Amino acid sequence: MNTFDANGAQKIASTPSGAAGGVLAGTYPNPTFDTSTVTAFALTLLNDADAATARTTLGIALPRGYIDGFTLANNGADATNDIDIAVGACRDSTNAADIVLAAALTKRLDAAWAVGTNQGGLDTGAEASSTWYHVWAIKRSDTGVVDVLFSTSATAPTMPANYDFKQIIGSIYNDGSSVIRPFSQLGNEFLWKTPITDVGVTNLSTSSVSYTLSTPLGRKTWAVFVASGSNAAAGNVAYIRALDQTDIAAIPTIRFVTANTLVATYSRTRTNTSSQIAARASAASTSLNIYTRGWLDPRGENV
Numbered sequence: 001m002n003t004f005d006a007n008g009a010q011k012i013a014s015t016p017s018g019a020a021g022g023v024l025a026g027t028y029p030n031p032t033f034d035t036s037t038v039t040a041f042a043l044t045l046l047n048d049a050d051a052a053t054a055r056t057t058l059g060i061a062l063p064r065g066y067i068d069g070f071t072l073a074n075n076g077a078d079a080t081n082d083i084d085i086a087v088g089a090c091r092d093s094t095n096a097a098d099i100v101l102a103a104a105l106t107k108r109l110d111a112a113w114a115v116g117t118n119q120g121g122l123d124t125g126a127e128a129s130s131t132w133y134h135v136w137a138i139k140r141s142d143t144g145v146v147d148v149l150f151s152t153s154a155t156a157p158t159m160p161a162n163y164d165f166k167q168i169i170g171s172i173y174n175d176g177s178s179v180i181r182p183f184s185q186l187g188n189e190f191l192w193k194t195p196i197t198d199v200g201v202t203n204l205s206t207s208s209v210s211y212t213l214s215t216p217l218g219r220k221t222w223a224v225f226v227a228s229g230s231n232a233a234a235g236n237v238a239y240i241r242a243l244d245q246t247d248i249a250a251i252p253t254i255r256f257v258t259a260n261t262l263v264a265t266y267s268r269t270r271t272n273t274s275s276q277i278a279a280r281a282s283a284a285s286t287s288l289n290i291y292t293r294g295w296l297d298p299r300g301e302n303v
Contacts, residue, residue: 061091061097061098062089062090062091062098063091064091064095065091065095065300065301066089066090066091066301067088067089067090067091067167067169067299067300067301068088068089068090069086069087069088069089069101070085070086070087070088070089070090070101070137070169070170070299071085071086071088071185071186072084072085072086072135072169072170072172072183072185073086073184073185074180074182074183075106078108079179079180079182080178080179080180081108081109081110081127081178081180082106082107082108082109082180083106083107083109083121083135083150083172083180084104084105084106085101085104085105085106085107085135085148085169086104087101087102087103087104088100088101088137088169089101090137090167090169090299090300091167091300092139092165092166092167093165093166093167093168093300094165096165097139097141097165099137099138099139099146099165099166099167100146101137101146101148102146103117104117105117105147105148106118107119107120107121107148107149107150108120108121109121109122109127109133109150109172109174109180110122110127110178113147113149113150113160115145115147115160116147121148121149121150122150122151123149123150123151123153123157123158123159123160124151124158127174127178128152128174129174129175129176129177129178130174130175130176131152131173131174132152132171132172132173132174132216132217132218133150133151133152133171133172133173133174134150134151134152134153134154134157134168134170134171134216134218134219135148135149135150135168135169135170135171135172136148136149136150136151136157136166136167136168136169137166137167137168137169138157138159138160138163138165138166139163139164139165139166140162140163140164140165141164141165142162143162147160147163148169149163149166150172153218154168154171154216154217154218154219154273155218167299167300168219168299168300169299169300170185170190170297170299171190171216171219171297173214182194183294188296188297188298188299188301189224189294189295189296189297190294190295190296190297191224191293191294192214192292192293192294195225195226195291195292195293196213196214196291196292197289197290197291197292198211198212198213198214198225198290198291198292199211199213199279199288199289199290200288200289200290201287201288201289202287203284203285203286203287204229204238204279204280204281204286204287204288205280205281206250206280206281206282206283206284207280208241208247208278208279208280209278209279209280210243210276210277210278211276211277211278211279211290212274212275212276213225213271213275213276213277213290213292214275214292215271215275215292215294215295216275216295216297217273217274217275218273219273219297220244220270220271220272220273221270221271221295221296221297221298222268222269222270222271222295222296223268223269223270223271223275223277223292223295224267224268224292224293224294224295224296225266225267225268225269225290225291225292225293226264226265226266226267226290226291226293227240227253227254227264227265227267227288227289227290227291228254228262228263228264228265228288228289228291229254229256229262229263229286229287229288229289230256230260230261230262230263230286230287231256231259231260231281231283231285231286231287232259232260232284232285233256233259233283233285234256234257234258234259235255235256235257236255236256236281236282236283236286237250237251237252237253237254237255237256237281237282238250238252238253238254238256238279238280238281238282238286238288239251239252239253239279239280239281239282240253240254240267240269240277240278240279240290241253241269241277241278241279242269242270242271242272242277242278243271243272243276243277243278244270244272247278247280249282250280250281250282253265253267253279254288256286268296271295
C-alpha cells in the first residue's frame with residue numbers, strides 16, 4: 001500500500017520479486033502535469049473557476065426560458081422598502097446570454113438604481129404607491145456584472161448604462177402606504193401572506209363580467225384563489241374563466257347543490273395583462289366572493 005511522507009511525496013512499496021513490471025520500494029516525488037502540449041483552449045477550461053465560466057468556455061448555454069433560483073423575499077430589516085434576491089441563473093429574454101447571480105442581493109425600492117447590494121433598485125422616477133413593480137435580473141456583457149432592477153414596465157425596463165441583457169424574475173406590489181405587500185415565494189408560486197378579498201357581489205350577472213384580481217399588472221399569470229358563493233335555488237352554478245377563453249353559458253366552477261348554502265372551491269385561472277378574469281352565473285340571486293391567495297408566474301419560462 002502506498003503512503004505519503006511529510007512533504008507529500010509518495011512512498012511506494014515494491015511489487016513481489018520477479019513480478020512483471022515490478023518497482024523498487026522507495027520515496028518518489030509527486031508527478032507534475034506537463035502543460036506544454038495542452039492547447040490554449042484546454043488550459044482555459046482547466047483554469048475556469050466555476051461551472052458557469054466553464055460553460056462559456058465550452059460554448060454551452062442555458063436552454064431558452066431557463067430559470068432557477070432568483071427567489072424574492074421581503075427584507076427582514078426594512079420590509080417596507082427592501083427586497084432580498086437569492087442567487088440564481090437564467091437565460092436572458094432574447095435567448096442570447098446566461099445571467100448568473102453568484103451572491104445574494106438586497107435592493108431598495110425607495111431609491112434610484114445603483115449597482116450592488118443594499119443599493120437602490122428603481123429604473124426611473126420616484127417610488128409610487130399602489131403600484132406593481134416588476135423585478136428584473138440584468139447583466140452587462142462587457143464586464144459580466146449582474147444586478148437587479150425594479151420597473152413598472154413588464155416588458156421594457158429602463159436599463160442602466162451598459163446593461164444589455166435582462167430577464168423578468170418576479171413582481172412585487174407597493175401598497176397605498178408605500179409598503180411592499182408581504183408575500184412568500186416557492187419556485188414560480190407567489191403567495192400573499194394574507195389573502196386579498198377582490199370580489200364580493202351579491203347578485204352575479206348572468207352575462208360575463210370582468211373582475212380585477214391582486215396579481216401582477218401587465219403580465220399574464222395564473223391567479224390562485226378561493227371562490228365561494230350561494231344561490232337562492234338548488235342546481236344553479238357560477239362559472240369563472242380566463243378572458244382568453246370563449247364566453248359560453250355558465251358551466252360549474254361552483255355548483256350550488258342546496259339552496260342558500262355557501263359553497264367554496266380552491267381554483268386557479270389565467271389572467272389577462274390587466275390582472276382580470278371573468279365570471280357569470282346561470283341564474284339570478286347568485287353571490288360570489290373571490291379571495292386571491294397569490295399567483296403562479298412563468299418568470300420568462302418559454303413564453
